[in-house]
Amino acid sequence: MSMLLPIFALLAAAQTAASPPSAPTPKPTAAQLAAAAPAAAWAAIDPKDLLLLDFADGQRSVIWLAAEFAPAHIANIRTIARSGWWGDATVYRVQDNYVTQWGDASEKKPPAAGIDRHPPAEYEWAWGAHGRAVANPYRDAYAPRTGFTPSGWAVAGDGKAQWLPHCYGMVGVARDLAPDTGTGGDLYTVIGHAPRHLDRNIALVGRVIDGMAALSALPRGNGGGLGLYEDAKMRVPIKRIVLAADLPPSERPAYQYLRPDTPVFAATLEARANRGGPFFTVPAGAADLCNLPVPVRKAPAPR
Template sequence: MVEMAPAMAPQAVARVKTLAREGVYDGLQFHRVIDGFVAQTGNPNNRDGGTSAHPDLPPEFQFRIPAEAATIVVERSDGIEGLVGAVPFAGVRLPDGRIRGWGAYCPGVAGMGRQADPGTANSEIFFMRAPARRLDHEYTVWGRVVQGQEAVLTVAVGEPPKVPDLMLKVRVAADLPPAERPRLQALDPAGPAFAARLAALKREKGAAFTVCDVDVPIREAPAPAAP
């Protein structure tokens, strides 16, 4: 399960939804999987450089959002780090009270692949197997895995793998019949339980603490009571 971040990358999120709805992603290989780095997929030709029938996308490396749309977990003299939903970012506060930010490439983050030209994102997507903050500012962040990161960590490694794993079926959860939609609950980032969890992490990590040390716990929500 991937939580998408339209506030951070609206065009990339729209493209991923479109390709999922068209069935383009169904059956595609994880064609480039590097241990300690990324699991990459999404090209219709199952190798780097393929594209969908849609035009390339412009880069969405930065975004601006109201301050209340984010949960700040790190505040330093030169900037901030936090979460938009479950998706990590780094940024700065602006004089108008908003935040200018960019996606932070932490474990589980979903990015748009591209060629050398920054404006060549199309259909290729990748999921982070480990943090790689050198990708910040360079690749569009469109979401984060909130359930099933173990799958990202266990897909076959290789460029390409000898026996690649596949995305068997990709669906937009909102398109599923209500009875089939996953029911997930996230720990409220504004609540006391999250604050206590954050404080414990900061004590454990000390000065090395970053937003990549933070996740938003997700659990299956209980089924609604029968009428």
Template sequence: MMSRFLLSTCAALAFSVSACAAEAPQDSATVAPTASVTTTADVSAPDSAWRTVDPENLMLIDTEYGMIGVELFPEIAPKHVEQIKTLTRQNFYDFITFHRVIEGFMNQTGDPKGDGTGDSDLPDIEGEFTFRRSPSMPIELIGAQPVDPRSPSKGEVGVGFYKGLPVASQPASQAILTKDGKVDAFAIHCKGVTSMARSQNPNSGNSQFFLMRDTASHLDTQYSIWGNTVMGRNLLTKIKVGNAGEGGFVPDAMKTVRIAADLPEGERPTVQVMKVDSAAFDQFMATQKKADGKYPEICDIAVPTRTL
């Protein structure tokens, strides 16, 4: 079977894709938030400024370094979230290794063979590289970027946060011009985002996925983002770097993977994300501005989270 995620570079059209790039970026960096005991940033905010992640959409990955919590977004990638939940509830991901880990890029896992060629027995799923954003999915905008990061001449879209997930979207004002009252949008491959690995076939997502260690904008609209790290973000860069089968590399593994709702209430963490439409978030964003008064690139900002 063809290895997942080992593809050559190709061009892509805005909001319309076929085969795509999946190579490690030449040079990328992101600014990690300041760690503290209960939050991912040095912030102080009232309880009303925090949103509790639904346990049904919280994936808990236990590693030797600690617990990583990923918020799932069925409203953005429903088929992928359903597949991930199904496999998780089958205990499929238990003890599976991070078989391909690239510094400054991503941690890839989900292969029962451990060499990049394996999948689950479930059918492959269609790519969900973009989504249709309705008025019920507000975005806190912080700037703009090219529609296609490879082709700046194609124009710009607004970038911001949806529930803490970095996204790019056409203006909401254009919704009145569409038949379904929605606009095109896509999530952005920033550090902490979780996305589905695939072969050159855009509709070949199955069980392998990757957690971003850093920014990789060349993957945007090419791979299906379905989640975002909301707990244990600092652990993403602790996973050992290397490729299975090369140079005696012994990869780290996921111990157990569970959906929080399936655990007894007393055994599941309460994970909260700062509401991006709150005054507290506005105050936090003010602290992120650079000397020229502008915001950093969206991937250099991590929406604060906390675990109770």
């Protein structure tokens, strides 16, 4: 009996030596950090700043309008939506790795009544004009200074001027050659690698925050080398374009954005720049501005 005790001890020691070391606690992802953020870290998006694109197949895309940055164009967009001018709108251009565009494919309709046909070039503004931005700690290839406004928008700048960047999902106003600035009747969204060379050349008026697949997963066009649908049958009809504020309260979708001035937002930036987990053996230590979208969520149902 006395000889069995050392054997059991040796077996226990061997099992301990063979056991792999315990895995480190997984680093939370940016999405997990945002999901765990307290209610006070979230701010509501005004229903009048939510433009809804309802498609015939039941899909919906939701655009958050950047009203403070392009007020003249967005005033036009609200007027156009309320006038019914988009009643026969279609998606008529889908250029691979670039943009999806919708509006009047015929280019023959007179503009909607009551709009400004020649809005100003709302491409940039004075540095800090929309509140002091929370600085982005990571470098950007296109702008020496970048950050996030109190209202939840990523911005690029140089210390003198500031502008919205052409990131994935951003929505801009299609236009002709300068000095034309577009009215807002035809819009596009970025569906590929961020075309930052368009920054400060076109008015950006919002960001798709839900239902992006309805715009990005469409068949690509090949007309004119611009992704136009040469066959009119390929055009995707839009059933309705409406502002959330114009719907009955019971039908309005509600969304919130994570406030950039909160510690949890800073943590999401760090998590995106230095991803954890067993797959990432070397932290990047950097993140492109367009890879740092401000988190947005559907507003929780009231308790």
